[in-house]
Amino acid sequence: MNVLIYGATGGIGQAVCQALIKRHANLFVLGRSSAKLKSLQERLNLKKEQVFQVGPLCDPTQFKKVQNWIKSQSTPFQTGIHMAGMPLFKKLANVSLEEWNQVMDINLTSAFCFYRLFHLARDQKGYELVFLSSASTSQTWMKNGLYGASKAGLDYFAKTLQTEVKHENGRVWLYKPGSVNTDFFKQTKSHLPPNKMIDPEELAEIIAQNLLIPKINYFPEIVIRGD
Numbered sequence: 001m002n003v004l005i006y007g008a009t010g011g012i013g014q015a016v017c018q019a020l021i022k023r024h025a026n027l028f029v030l031g032r033s034s035a036k037l038k039s040l041q042e043r044l045n046l047k048k049e050q051v052f053q054v055g056p057l058c059d060p061t062q063f064k065k066v067q068n069w070i071k072s073q074s075t076p077f078q079t080g081i082h083m084a085g086m087p088l089f090k091k092l093a094n095v096s097l098e099e100w101n102q103v104m105d106i107n108l109t110s111a112f113c114f115y116r117l118f119h120l121a122r123d124q125k126g127y128e129l130v131f132l133s134s135a136s137t138s139q140t141w142m143k144n145g146l147y148g149a150s151k152a153g154l155d156y157f158a159k160t161l162q163t164e165v166k167h168e169n170g171r172v173w174l175y176k177p178g179s180v181n182t183d184f185f186k187q188t189k190s191h192l193p194p195n196k197m198i199d200p201e202e203l204a205e206i207i208a209q210n211l212l213i214p215k216i217n218y219f220p221e222i223v224i225r226g227d
């Protein structure tokens with residue numbers, strides 16, 4: 001299984017990479033930080049051509065760069081996993097336009113860009129796409145207006161995508177975890193102590209194992225809570 005991943009350097013991303021490698025997947029990793037990619041490449045024993053450093057995917061020049069890299073690979077991808085994202089929890093009155101655009105770009109628009117890039121090299125026989133949303137979109141929370149809006153947008157995008165890709169044997173997975181114990185909460189406060197959060201390795205095992213389930217024609221939207 002060839003897997004294209006964006007967000008592999010994060011806490012959930014690294015755990016998912018390990019879980020996939022255990023299942024003999026061939027990983028191709030996109031990320032923004034050369035140093036983090038190099039260290040991931042060494043830890044996972046990936047070849048140089050399996051990692052690609054790129055600036056913001058929503059920037060047309062960077063998008064084109066990845067487009068060319070994907071075309072040069074001539075690898076058909078059976079799986080695409082988008083796990084890049086950032087939190088920002090503030091009252092909407094305190095969110096600047098710059099912050100709004102930054103969070104929307106990485107949490108929502110980059111998922112669309114990632115899909116368009118994956119589409120170029122998707123396996124014509126069928127494929128899996130995985131997106132990471134959030135359990136927090138099931139209700140409104142103070143200070144979650146921006147993050148929640150970006151993830152609610154992702155929910156709608158992923159659900160619509162499922163209806164569009166079904167005819168070519170594509171399947172979309174939308175995971176909506178509660179708090180996961182990663183560096184995500186180094187940047188922001190959580191209502192849960194780390195020991196009550198979801199373990200990233202356990203979440204990764206679920207994500208990797210589910211990919212092996214034979215294709216079924218319903219939308220797999222999965223809420224996972226640790227509390």
Ligand SMILES: NC(=O)c1ccc[n+]([C@@H]2O[C@H](COP(=O)([O-])OP(=O)(O)OC[C@H]3O[C@@H](n4cnc5c(N)ncnc54)[C@H](OP(=O)(O)O)[C@@H]3O)[C@@H](O)[C@H]2O)c1
Binds near residue numbers: 006008011032033183
């Ligand atoms: N942790 C949670 O409680 C939780 C709960 C529900 C959903 N999620 C979602 O799960 C996904 C992974 O979260 P995580 O816990 O693994 O977080 P994390 O450890 O902070 O990792 C975030 C990942 O996103 C990448 N990223 C962030 N901002 C970026 C940007 N502007 N451009 C390019 N890449 C960027 C990071 O790249 P660098 O390594 O280069 O920084 C990293 O690979 C996110 O979409 C998050 O919203 C997390």
